[in-house]
Amino acid sequence: MAYWLMKSEPEEFSIDALKKVKSEPWTGVRNYQARNFMWQDMRPGDGVLFYHSNCPVPGVAGLAEVVGEAQPDPTQFVPDSDYFDPKSDPDAPRWWLRHVAFTRKFKRVVSLDQLRAEAETLGDFALLRRGNRLSILPVSDAQWAHILKLAADD
Structure with a gap:
């Protein structure tokens, strides 16, 4: 089992x-x-930290799970989609997706500020690297466990 952090803007799609x-x-x-993380590395049963980004309090809002195998992302083939890719071919798709389940x-949200304050404990956490803007990031076993502990501290 592996762990991931997946970012979503709550105005677009939230944990709720x-x-x-x-x-x-x-x-x-x-x-x-x-894309390669979803296509080649994720597996059904992998854990997901559901991260709210681009909002007043960015941070981990909850948990999800990867379900199902990688599939071509249909939005790449829809001309009026924001995610249309005219260079993608249905016989050789360029973009892939995974289903995630709640x-x-x-x-409470484990805020980005709180995660930054835990940088020493979290180690080389991809989310905290300067300039990293990826929407999907790998999470180590230790990072996963520590973030769950932070979420439980109430």
């Missing part, structure tokens, strides 16, 4: 929206490294 629909295809990823919402 995932809770409501139970499972959702993670579409619209248009960065090759993030696990639980935290009582």
Whole structure:
């Protein structure tokens, strides 16, 4: 089992929206490294830290789980989609997705500021690296455990 952090803007799709629909295809990823994580590295059963970004209090809002195998992202083929890619071919798709399922919402967001304050304990946490803007990031076992502990401290 591996662990991941997946970012979403809560105005677009929040942990509450995932809770409501139970499972959702993670579409619209248009960065090759993030795409490769979904396409080649993620596996059903992997844990996901659901991260709210670009909002007043960015941070980890809850947990999800990767469900199902990688599939071509259909938005790449829809001309009026924000994620349309005219160079992508249905016979050789360029962009992939994974479905994620809701696990639980935290009582409070584990904020980016709180994660930064824990930088020494979190070690080389990709989210805290300068200039890292990837929407999907790997999370180590130790980082996962520590963030769950932070979420439980109330």
